[in-house]
Amino acid sequence: MNKKKRLIIKLIALFLCTSVIYFFVYNNAASYDDPIAKVTNIDGAKITAELVNGDNKGEKIELTHEYEPSLVYDEKYHEGNFLFVSYSEVKDAWSIMGMKRDYIIVLVLLILFDLLLIVGQKQGFYTVLGLCVNVLIFIFAMSLFDKGSNILVLSIIMTIFFACLILLLINGWNRNTLLSIFSTLSSVLIIGVISTLVIYYGPEISYDFMEFMPQPHSKGEANLVLISEILIGGLGVIMDISITITTCATELIDKNPIISKNALVNSCKKVSNDITGTMINVVLLTNIASFLPVFVLAVNNEFRISTIIKNNMFFEIVRFLTGSIGIVLTIPLAIFIVTKFRRRLEIS
Amino acid sequence: MIIILSLVFILLIFLFGSNKTAQSIVTTLINLGVFFGILFAIFFGMNPILATIIGCVIISLVTLFYQNEVNIKTKSAFYSVLIVLIISMSFTFLICYYSNIQGFPTGQYEIRLSNGYSDEIEVNMMFLQIAVILIVLIGSAIDTSLAVSSALYEVKENNPDLNKLDVFNSGLSIGKGILSSTINTLFFIFIAEYLSLFLYLVKYYDFLQILNSKEFAQEVITISIAGIASVIIIPVTAFLCSRRYK
Numbered sequence: 001m002n003k004k005k006r007l008i009i010k011l012i013a014l015f016l017c018t019s020v021i022y023f024f025v026y027n028n029a030a031s032y033d034d035p036i037a038k039v040t041n042i043d044g045a046k047i048t049a050e051l052v053n054g055d056n057k058g059e060k061i062e063l064t065h066e067y068e069p070s071l072v073y074d075e076k077y078h079e080g081n082f083l084f085v086s087y088s089e090v091k092d093a094w095s096i097m098g099m100k101r102d103y104i105i106v107l108v109l110l111i112l113f114d115l116l117l118i119v120g121q122k123q124g125f126y127t128v129l130g131l132c133v134n135v136l137i138f139i140f141a142m143s144l145f146d147k148g149s150n151i152l153v154l155s156i157i158m159t160i161f162f163a164c165l166i167l168l169l170i171n172g173w174n175r176n177t178l179l180s181i182f183s184t185l186s187s188v189l190i191i192g193v194i195s196t197l198v199i200y201y202g203p204e205i206s207y208d209f210m211e212f213m214p215q216p217h218s219k220g221e222a223n224l225v226l227i228s229e230i231l232i233g234g235l236g237v238i239m240d241i242s243i244t245i246t247t248c249a250t251e252l253i254d255k256n257p258i259i260s261k262n263a264l265v266n267s268c269k270k271v272s273n274d275i276t277g278t279m280i281n282v283v284l285l286t287n288i289a290s291f292l293p294v295f296v297l298a299v300n301n302e303f304r305i306s307t308i309i310k311n312n313m314f315f316e317i318v319r320f321l322t323g324s325i326g327i328v329l330t331i332p333l334a335i336f337i338v339t340k341f342r343r344r345l346e347i348s
Numbered sequence: 349m350i351i352i353l354s355l356v357f358i359l360l361i362f363l364f365g366s367n368k369t370a371q372s373i374v375t376t377l378i379n380l381g382v383f384f385g386i387l388f389a390i391f392f393g394m395n396p397i398l399a400t401i402i403g404c405v406i407i408s409l410v411t412l413f414y415q416n417e418v419n420i421k422t423k424s425a426f427y428s429v430l431i432v433l434i435i436s437m438s439f440t441f442l443i444c445y446y447s448n449i450q451g452f453p454t455g456q457y458e459i460r461l462s463n464g465y466s467d468e469i470e471v472n473m474m475f476l477q478i479a480v481i482l483i484v485l486i487g488s489a490i491d492t493s494l495a496v497s498s499a500l501y502e503v504k505e506n507n508p509d510l511n512k513l514d515v516f517n518s519g520l521s522i523g524k525g526i527l528s529s530t531i532n533t534l535f536f537i538f539i540a541e542y543l544s545l546f547l548y549l550v551k552y553y554d555f556l557q558i559l560n561s562k563e564f565a566q567e568v569i570t571i572s573i574a575g576i577a578s579v580i581i582i583p584v585t586a587f588l589c590s591r592r593y594k
Contacts, residue, residue, distance in 0.1 A: 233540030236533035277372030285487035
């Protein structure tokens, strides 16, 4: 009964925290310098909105907004949306500059974190903690990049940091964690080397279609970005596989210290075979999904399908393949590292 | 480059993989085919959401029943995936409706009006964004669900006198163990996918602009909803399994 009570108190506390955070972000217009208006009524292209910050707070303003129904570049507003607006003295009218999305992002993140805490409890907390720290590290790395640091060097440092931090959080400081970190990093290193060789010695890559590459950029820079993407993109799945295998192997050795090497390898293989398929599937779907709008837009604009796939899907497929290579490679590598480690233990 | 990497991939599978790994390549190819099926169905005028749902169901069927086999474990996982798909769809719709994260930002390099892309197309981009989110979440949902349902099966097999509540609780604790790695897998794939976007954003925007931009919101919301689905599916699968395993 006591346990149940504690759980209920925890849930209420969590709910209160979430609501307070959301409430503050929802009403944070005052912290912005740009004027923000809340949409109160929409009539065709005419939007009535109320200013929610600045000196004229509470004033009703009229806006006009037209959009293409396909919404490829345009936005369609609804009552309750917050818009960044600006006033032009020349035209004596307000116009829309953009949309305020911070509270929606915060809402979705809060729901994710709450669910992680409720379902995962202690592990959920560590997951949230790991995510937050990783995001901070990532932001820090981005600011260093902005100041002119080499992106590949930053990514390599980040990869090592991410791997150590997450595996320590999941597993704690023990033999398992060291083994997983070791096999994760060696596997990431190998896919990094493979892709670097292919990038520099394989057929030339055209970066014209790499989304959002800051312009202008040199080929060398683009290569470094691609290698960085491959390293970080593979990290998640590789960690997953290494941790599964090392945990399984140490479990087997602990239960039966004289287990033969063959039996150990076979059991580990069995376990990893069960997860490989769905893992490869996750990597596939996560990477290619964002291609959908690009494809539909391009096909509707009468681009040839083969051209679209060759140009716009190229990097998605590259990351899928390197991720999958990472999965297939990590299995024997992790098993090898575990058996190596064990032999050394026996000698000493 | 793609050809070389594919060759490396296939070579590795022949070296280290088993029959089951080879089977997972076939599954991957089928799923890739289903993905293009969705693309063409939308292109030929089918409702994007409907096309995606049918596609997601086929992907689940193939991944669960072809790659593994038809048994009570995969069946339970399949029903859980369906339930979560329905829950997430309504949630995704609401969020996309209010957040305007569909389509392309005007700053994107290759796809814009001046490059000859017209935005007068028949398809509503908001539905496409929902479709993207559903395709991302179906992969991790299947993964998590199958992991929970097959582990629970072993638990029930070894302790037949566990009651329904015990099975449910044990499902939750199995879920806890895999939660972190699923979330991290998603997180890193997304960071990698949008690394160039981040490089672009820090170069041209300040922090508050990034936070409110369409590009950033699109990415964070997509990954978070996928994460939410892979968390929700744990209790759903645990519940279904506790009812079905006897």
